[in-house]
Amino acid sequence: MILCLITPLNDINLWALGGTGIIAGLLGSMLGVGGGLIIVPVLTLALGLPIHIAVGSSLVAIVANSCTAAGLYTKAGLTNVKLGLLLETATIPGAIIGGFAAASISPSILSALFGLLLIYVAYTMVARNQLASEDIAITNSASIRSDDADNSLSASLTDSYHDQNQEKVVTYKVKHIPFGLGFGFIAGILSSLLGIGGGIIKVPVMHLVMGVPMKATIATSTLMITLTAAAGAFIYHYHGDIQPFVVAPLIIGIVIGSRIGVELTKRIRGLWLRRIFGVFLFLVAILMFLKTANLI
């Protein structure tokens, strides 16, 4: 047991850890996901680290990535803080239930079902054009003001941000809150069952179901991931599964990648971000099918 933990981290591996961090940070911050889907395979398959060390290190790196991106997005006004907090009230109980359910459900069946769901969502993200995006977000300030007056939850979640790409202020209203909470709950269950951050579920739901513009969706998802990943990482820290010499280069790399990703996101059109995210989901779905069939 001890022997398998003594993994040489020579100069090449340290650079590999830093490089993995940069790529995960770049993609994670641009797509509103943690980056664990990139980090865990590299640490286990390429560097030969045990899975629990890889997952623990990945969670810490995800916290570093999402904290950097969340800080920059929130300061730029993109994050809907209230919506993020509200959805967390459904996601965390879902994660708790998912944690208990994990023991009784076959992971291969779940992975296959999840892969199918991802393909459907990926298709929707890439193919559909007439959904809430920055291009068609609500900009009628009169309707927003009248909503403010009715003091409903939906009105209190109404938010706005300045879109650098379009050079205008985008104001939007959050729709279908009960659906969003329901999906948030399911996202929590799936994140515990499948060991994922949950961004790949939260982003499509917030964007496609709740009508939140893509940039605000990515920023809000990033804020939520900070909490979910930190809770998970505390447990790995408690069990001694976070190796300081593995996480240090990973964190330094991921923070650099995250800063570059945030700057790119601010300048790219929401529609393109949605398409990149759709392609990313397709790739994740294929990986899940290959894993279910024990091909990887």
Added chain:
Amino acid sequence: MKNLKWDISRLKNWIGLGFLVGIAFSLTIIGIGFIMLVYISGFSNIQSQVRLEQLPAAIIISSGVLLLLLIPIMQVILSVVFFSISRNRLFIGISVAVLCLAAISVALLLI
């Protein structure tokens, strides 16, 4: 009642700054630990398991990591403070619920 002085853009500024200051602090601590590690062991003599002479560097990096993990919790506490000042009872409740649920989930997983 809406308190204009305490609108949501102020909270966004607080949280954004909180995240960035927190990450700068933790990254500095982790960076110092990493430089110390390379100084002690060189680039090519590092293993994932900590040796005795590397212990100070490991402790410094671990402290930075712990600080990093506390950053998101601090932001929720910051939200509770903000919503308390702006007297937004609904979101005081929601923020406190998030804190409690996160604590419960960690406690349950540790059992």
